[in-house]
Each structure stands twice: as structure tokens, then as C-alpha cells.
Amino acid sequence: MAASRTPATADPPRRIAVAYSAGRDSTALLHATATAAVGQGVEVLALHVHHGLSPHADDWLLHAQRQCARWVKQGLPVRLCAHRLARRPAVGESVEAWARRERYRALREMALQEGASVVLLAHHQRDQAETFMLQALRGAGVAGLAGMPPVAERDGVRWERPWLQRPRSAIEAYVRQHRLRFVDDDSNDQARFARNRLRLEVWPSLAAAFPQADASLADAATWAAQATEALAELAAIDLAEVADAEGLKLSAWRALSPPRQVNALRAWLLREGGALPGSTLLQRLQAELPGTGDARWEWPQGVLHRHRGRLTHQRAAHTADAEPETSLRILKAGRYPLPRWGGVLVAVRVREGGVHSAWLAQLELRPRTGGEQFMAGIGRPARSLKKQYQAADVPAWERDGPLVYSGGQLVFVPGLGIDARVQALPGQPQLGLRWERG
Known part of the structure; x- marks a missing residue:
């Protein structure tokens, strides 16, 4: 049977x-x-x-x-x-x-x-x-x-x-x-x-x-597979030293030998964009990254920026027919995806510099329209977002994401953080917020 x-x-x-x-x-x-x-x-x-x-x-x-x-x-x-x-x-x-x-x-x-x-x-x-x-x-x-x-x-x-x-x-x-x-x-x-x-x-x-072409070429593929695994292990070792959550540290990256630079860069781009970069982009980056000042390079997975000694990746903008999310409730620490804004709002428990949970029970999410005022510290004057961004040296590509309001009061700004006017008092339960693109 x-x-x-x-x-x-x-x-x-x-x-x-x-x-x-x-x-x-x-x-x-x-x-x-x-x-x-x-x-x-x-x-x-x-x-x-x-x-x-x-x-x-x-x-x-x-x-x-x-x-x-x-x-x-x-x-x-x-x-x-x-x-x-x-x-x-x-x-x-x-x-x-x-x-x-x-x-x-x-x-x-x-x-x-x-x-x-x-x-x-x-x-x-x-x-x-x-x-x-x-x-x-x-x-x-x-x-x-x-x-x-x-x-x-x-x-x-x-x-x-x-x-x-x-x-x-x-x-x-x-x-x-x-x-x-x-x-x-x-x-x-x-x-x-x-x-x-x-x-x-x-x-x-x-x-x-x-006559031995089949076997010889198949063996060559096996050697290439083993070399690929070895290069991946080497890239992991190098990236542990030259990259962190904020991007690729260019001074540490430049200390590598040129072949290891390319290998680490390829692995970092694969990790960031989910796809292997083309040889043309790799060649450009290896030649141009040692330069100074701000620079940008586009590729299908988004935009690469050189700023403040780091290479960062801004993912391709998410396009959607629907309007971005306009409201959110944060009742505890965690990750709150906002796909139509193209990122995630992350709430973490902190001991100081955070916002009392009462402010987070009913939030409004708005885009920048101009004229918004942000207080960067207690006792400091509220100033326009443009001036605050310039004072904090926040590049334009790190200013995306929603402005977070509660009861009409600005609570959080991507790239700047919690508005000082809503910061919790010492000893109060509080949450810190951060915006992660992509």
C-alpha cells in the first residue's frame, strides 16, 4: 500500500x-x-x-x-x-x-x-x-x-x-x-x-x-563558495570594529587594507540595503569616501551619506497611496511601526530626560509645516526647528519622520528628541523616544 x-x-x-x-x-x-x-x-x-x-x-x-x-x-x-x-x-x-x-x-x-x-x-x-x-x-x-x-x-x-x-x-x-x-x-x-x-x-x-571541464569548473565553484564564506567571516570581524548602529566609521574603515575595505563595505551595504551593491558603486565609494565634507551617493536601496566622519544609509522612501498615520497610543516600552511614515517609533524606559507616560496615551502625528517651536533644554528658549536642527548639526536626511504632539503640545521631534517642556520630573516613571528610519 x-x-x-x-x-x-x-x-x-x-x-x-x-x-x-x-x-x-x-x-x-x-x-x-x-x-x-x-x-x-x-x-x-x-x-x-x-x-x-x-x-x-x-x-x-x-x-x-x-x-x-x-x-x-x-x-x-x-x-x-x-x-x-x-x-x-x-x-x-x-x-x-x-x-x-x-x-x-x-x-x-x-x-x-x-x-x-x-x-x-x-x-x-x-x-x-x-x-x-x-x-x-x-x-x-x-x-x-x-x-x-x-x-x-x-x-x-x-x-x-x-x-x-x-x-x-x-x-x-x-x-x-x-x-x-x-x-x-x-x-x-x-x-x-x-x-x-x-x-x-x-x-x-x-x-x-x-574533457574534464565539467568536473574542473564545478570544483572551481566549490572553491569560490568556500572563499565566499571566509570573506563573510572576515567582514563580520572587520564590521565589529568599523561599524555601529550609527553607520560606518570612516576613519576606522580607512585603516583597513584596500581589499578588506571593499569586502567590509560590500558586507555593510548588503546588511543595510538587503542587496549586493554593483561593482560601479563599490568602485566609486572606495575612491570617493576618503574625501572630506558632506557627500551623497544614490543606489536602488536608498541614499548613502557621508557626514561627520560616518557613512550612513537612508532607505528608499516608502510610497503608499494612503495618508500617513495621524494618531498613536504608547502605553509601554516597545516598538511602534509607522509604515506609511517609513519607520518605527521606539519607546524605551529611562531614568531621566524622558516624558511621563501620561503624555503618551493619545498622540497626534503631524508633518512639518513651518513655524514649529522646540525647547532643547529646561530654561532655554524655544526656537524654530530649523534653527534647532542647525545648532545640533542634524543633516537634512535625519529630519524625516512625524512630529509627535499630545494635547496640542509638541512632545518629540526626530533628530532632536524630547521637548524640554514635557520632560518628566526626577523619580517619575518615564519613557524615552527615538525614531528609526526604514
Whole structure:
């Protein structure tokens, strides 16, 4: 009896998923996995994504259904799960990139819906070698040359490539030995796709001249992966010394050797913006950061500023159709997200310089309109925000966020802090406020 038909009274079977396109490689991996799972109490899910890009897609799905049905009759614990993509690539969007992104999204959704936390992928040594070559031709750095990892944890799913070191010939031999039926994707013959051009026009000559090309290039990807991990560890060590919550300390950063400067800067930008910076931006920063005075550099993740000996990151402004939040209640210490203002208001317990909690029970959030007066200290005159910002040397990009009022009284200003007129008395319970962008 197939594991998928286990009685309800028994413990549910463990599940492992295989990304199954019905092509040669995924057919071999699915068959090998299902064969190994016999008698182990493991159900194997065949995850098939119907992209809708080929006129043969319906036939491929039918083939997958019939193949899995035959294997179930033979006693293999396999079950097909299929998903049809409803979206289509946008005009001008790379079909390759779109198909890959949507395929992984669908695979993840199916795996999690079925309770499988592991998805096996049938990439092999030739695939890794091709990835290395394509990345090198695109001018990728060490991280790009590392190619596909054998194991990756993303979004609640563990992606594994058990055959990444296996030669293509071994998979072909397995298919012949077990007389496995599979489909051929006609798009593999279309030279307009970069990987196909490499396979059809370059690889035959490369393999003829260098028979060990597959293994050698796949090994190079492994070395690049190890180098990437070592560089990440080095960057973590350096950033502990040259960066803090306020930004990158440029004097400490300049004390590093030029290669370590680039490595630390790349890691800091990745941490700040969530994306690897382009080589052009890195080259500009390395050349221009040692300068003096204020400066700014734009990139897709926001704006970088050099100010007061630090490099800081102002995230890209959040755009939204709705108006920013206009009210807020703060009853205790914590983080209070204000997404339409593009940041978070943070309340922390303090012993002095804070505001009594009574002021925070009903707050109004307003933008700057001009004419607002702020008192920077007890006994000091209230002055315009513009003058207070200038006196405190607060740059323009640190002046965003809402002005916080209570009962018509200004309570808090991003970049300046608590207005002295509402500061709590010594011994009173009080909260400090700060504004965090992004």
C-alpha cells in the first residue's frame, strides 16, 4: 500500500518533496528517491509546476500524472502535486528570470501546504559548471562564481541538491538502466536563452578540448563558495570594529587594507540595503569616501551619506497611496511601526530626560509645516526647528519622520528628541523616544 494511503489512525508519514519537471534529470531523481523511500514510512511528493509557456505544457503534466500512477502501482510511495501559474511575464521582463522566480515560489507553496520541509532539486555537475561559466561571463564576483549551493535554507524550506557532484553521464546511465520515460523541453533548443547558447554552441567544443571541464569548473565553484564564506567571516570581524548602529566609521574603515575595505563595505551595504551593491558603486565609494565634507551617493536601496566622519544609509522612501498615520497610543516600552511614515517609533524606559507616560496615551502625528517651536533644554528658549536642527548639526536626511504632539503640545521631534517642556520630573516613571528610519 502506498504511504499516501496510510490509515488516519496511524502517525502521518514523513514527507520529502522532489521538484519534478518530468524531464530526464528530475525523473531520475524522483524515481531514485521514491525507490529509497520504500518501506521507510516516507511519502515522496512530486512537485510539478505548469508554467503555461509551452504549447506542450498540458502534455507534460499528463505524462507526469501517468508516470506517477504507474509507479504507485509498482509500490513506490510517490504522489504528484501540480500547480498552474496564473501570472505571465511582464512586458520586457526576462522569461528565464520570471520562470525561475515563479517556479521556486510555486514549489515552496506546494511543499509547505503538503507539510514537506525539504525539497530535492536535480541539478548535477554539468549544471553547476554551466552556472559558473555564465556567472564568469557576466563579470560576477566570488559570491556569484560560487554557483548553486548543495543545501540552502530559505523561507521555511530546505532546498537540497544531492546530485550536484554527480556527472551527467551517471544520470543518463541510471535512466537507461531503469528504462525511465521522460519529456524533452523544446525550449532547450532555443538559442535566445543564454544557458541554451552555452550548451548548444560552446559546450561541445569546450568538452572536446577539455574533457574534464565539467568536473574542473564545478570544483572551481566549490572553491569560490568556500572563499565566499571566509570573506563573510572576515567582514563580520572587520564590521565589529568599523561599524555601529550609527553607520560606518570612516576613519576606522580607512585603516583597513584596500581589499578588506571593499569586502567590509560590500558586507555593510548588503546588511543595510538587503542587496549586493554593483561593482560601479563599490568602485566609486572606495575612491570617493576618503574625501572630506558632506557627500551623497544614490543606489536602488536608498541614499548613502557621508557626514561627520560616518557613512550612513537612508532607505528608499516608502510610497503608499494612503495618508500617513495621524494618531498613536504608547502605553509601554516597545516598538511602534509607522509604515506609511517609513519607520518605527521606539519607546524605551529611562531614568531621566524622558516624558511621563501620561503624555503618551493619545498622540497626534503631524508633518512639518513651518513655524514649529522646540525647547532643547529646561530654561532655554524655544526656537524654530530649523534653527534647532542647525545648532545640533542634524543633516537634512535625519529630519524625516512625524512630529509627535499630545494635547496640542509638541512632545518629540526626530533628530532632536524630547521637548524640554514635557520632560518628566526626577523619580517619575518615564519613557524615552527615538525614531528609526526604514
